Amino acid sequence: MKVLDKIALVLFSSIVLIISVLFCFVIFGWINIDVMALYIKQGFSNPIISNVTLAILVVFILLAIKGIFYTTNTKKNNGTENGILIQGENGKLFISKDTINNIVSGVVKQAEGAQDISSRVLLTKEGTINIDVTLYVSQEVIIKDLSKELQQKIKETIKKSIDIDIKSVNINIKNITRRSC
Secondary structure, three states: OOHHHHHHHHHHHHHHHHHHHHHHHHHHOOOOHHHHHHHHHHHHHOHHHHHHHHHHHHHHHHHHHHHHHOOOOOOOOOOHHHEEEEEOOOOEEEEEHHHHHHHHHHHHHHOOOEEEEEEEEEEOOOOOEEEEEEEEEEOOOOHHHHHHHHHHHHHHHHHHHHOOOOOEEEEEEEEEEOOOO
């Protein structure tokens, strides 16, 4: 959000709050509406006060129009929150999170003893990639060895496939399954 947008939001919120409180006071009978109308009439009969008020109202109208029709675009990364954009000599290449998830699933499904895999690709603001893998393993698997093997293979396969370095591969063993008969 830009500074002007923040200022406009604070100003409008403050004005709406003040007007709402004043109307509540009038409705509850704490302020007499005739007295309030008298102060407003006296204020606007003064040319300086009415000109300043008019200028402030024009600025508020312009800010309101800007806020309604010309909102800022918060997607500064051109849609790369759903994947990775690689700039090459011949053009751009966009690799989606789903593609990376499919690569991870393929690697894990080849590992003996790994079952029911789900993965999640996390793209950080610094441009690094973390992968969280959740899976079930069979009872005879040595979890430490399987995890280390999967972490290495996932990093190597993604580096080989799409030439991207993975910062971390986090393995979460959800459960141990028994062998099917």
